[in-house]
Amino acid sequence: MIRQMVKLNWLRGLALLAFALLGVAACSQNENVIRIGVFNSLTGGTATFGISSTNGIKMAAEEWNAKGGLLGKQIQLIVEDDQSKPEEAAMVVTKLVNQNRVAAILGEVASSRTLAGAPIAQKAGIPLITPASTNPKVTKVGSYIFRVCYTDSFQGAVCARFAVQKLGLKRLAILTDVKNDYSIGLADYFKRDAVLLGGEIVSEESYSEGDTDFRAQLTSIKGANPEVIFVPGYYTEAGLIAKQVAEQNMNVKLIGGDGWDSPRTVEIGGAAVEGAFFCNHYSAEDTSQMVRTFVANHVKKYGYVPDAMAPLSYDAAELLFDAIQRAGSIDGAKIRDAIAQTKDFPGVCGNITIDAERNARKAAVMLQINQGKLKVYDVIQP
């Protein structure tokens, strides 16, 4: 009997503790601020992207707050971690919308997590801007979902145009990461546009994220004798692929997407990535005033040169704050309309115009790796 009573009390205590904790989580809210929700992967598989992106957003908010805030109020960022999991993303967006009652949401770098969170924001009528989700499906979720980066289709098309028209190379090979939606998307659109422009896809091979040996695929590609190999993967494999291409003594140009944007590409690839091109949102070595100021401020605040996630997220936040200012209200529908009307907004990653599909129309830069540094080779307008 006594043993059972003890057991019961112990259970009750646990239940009480759980509910008390849940109560603490729903804390009080201050009405003299404008709350903006941020959801990103601060832990888990792609934590570096999430942290970098959140840093960019924080920088923008601090700058606005230092200038006196938005509509006379301070901006309060409510940052939530989704642990790099889609279901967690749905959870935190529900929380931001219903518990924190945010005016708008910024977030997710990865398309899979934006897609999990976007329907919730759409249903609640809260505008959501994603800084870097390139999957075309993202903004098709609904009228409240925007992006400030270009889509996979645009990037694939840019790479195709660059290869066929700018470089004048017609024999193209593709090496895709089949585990990665981004890579597959880029490859599809590259293929479509290259063929339209008169190029010829002579070989298509694939690998899986995490592979380290690509010799079998490269031997097959070599047999087709291409002039260009398009490698729309991440930096982790790009450097290794470049090295193995060099081993095979192939006389080809390597072209990649923005997934190559990491110091690791050059670290791993070394001499083998010399002369390779990749499409990106911006270059930290760009000499324009805006990029220089951003990079200098970022280095001062965080102590390192930002990757592309930070300026994209900074742009997303700046564009949102500007839209709220123009809307003159934190009403979801008014903010939505203001975002939709954005034209030639000066961002670090180029001027942004939001089109009817709620995607950003902006220029892409083609970078070339030159003595281990990234040089802007070409700017391609939409």
Next chain:
Amino acid sequence: MKQRGATRTLLVAALYLAVLLVLGNTLIPFIGPYYTQVLIFIGINIILAVSLNLILGFAGQFSIGHAGFMALGGYTSAALSFYVLAPLLAGFGTGGLISAISEPAALAVSLLVGGLAAALAGLLVGIPTLRLRGDYLAIATLGMGEIIRVVILNTDFVGGARGFTDIPRWTTFTWVFLLAGLCILVVRNLIASTMGRALIAVREDEDAAAAMGINTTRHKVFAFVLGAFFAGVAGGLQAHYLQYLHTNSFTFLRSIEIVVFVVLGGGGSITGSVIAATVLTILPEALRGAESWRMVIYSALLVVMMLTRPQGLMGGREFQWSWLLPGMKKK
């Protein structure tokens, strides 16, 4: 006596359903979408934990492929709803009364098919792998889970690496807890049956059980298939709640999370699985205030709990009504 037991079970089931319906119409609109979502994930996790407990806690088979079955069930039911049931329902029109009847019916069909697909996969992989024991079985199930995930990842029909979008939202609080209740009832009654006793015998000593005339492989496969069925149902519920599926939700880390529910709650205790699934779903949400320390605190709590109660919260014991009503004596 047997008759009375059946009547009581029916009575409890009817009462449970009534409570769910009342709660679904009063509490749920009141607490708002966020707390509802937490409750729904608690329900889904309870189904996963109890079904894995059948395999891991009662039959003693170390399976770490539960997320694979969940993925298979989720994708199958989502594909059925998206390609067949939703267009069919749209054909009926969307009146208030029509959708009030047709949506639950469609969800039931979809979940059943999803569960059956997972069960079939459980049967196919169970027959060869359950002849293995211990570590070998764990590795085989881990591999199986990853195979399912990678196959889905490469199937464009269900979105492939881009994820499956626009799944109809049919899952409700009432449905989740109805199925969680059903899962608990099935597992509980199974354990009390001859089949269940045989499973426990297999867990305690496989050779001795075989010597007693129990067909150990058949019993293990049965537990495995039933567990997979409910994992598939849980996957279907998640799909029809989030309206979006991505294979990143079903990595082996998800399987490990379910194993944690079972081990923490106490292998062989349904009550333990329910409590652990509930607490471990609420905990990460409740700790959001701690920001970046959240997952550290969560993990530290797991370590502390395992150190202080290595047998799990319940240590194989079950909830008894007599705990709540001290006057009631167990007959």
